[in-house]
Amino acid sequence: MVSGLENAGKVVSYVNKLFYESVTPGFFATMFLWRITSMATRRLRYVNCGHCPAFLVRADGTCDELGSTATVLGMFENWNCTVGEAPCRPATPWWCIPTGLTEARRRVR
DSSP states (O other), X not given: OOOSGGGHHHHHHHHHHHHHHHSOTTOOBOEEEEEEOOTXXXXXXXXXXXXXXXEEEOTTSOEEEEOOSXXXXXXXXXXXXXXXXXXXXXXXXXXXXXXXXXXXXXXXX
């Protein structure tokens, strides 16, 4: 068993395997998992398995989109996941948009 976010791709691949073997075909889950690797390097590592993107919003108004690094969990037996990285400066807020919010559309008259 692999542990820790140092090996996040392997951990999430194992989670996918377990999920694939235990759910009814056609069911799936999305997931966003993140960790700041260290205060010294100030790097954020993440995996985004089919979830809506998260946004790292900086105090100066710039924004990094943390998009998908893999498809959804549980639908495919042969599945790969990569790990994304982004710089995370001190006091940088970040937002994870919940599912559905980005799909909502405003009615225009």
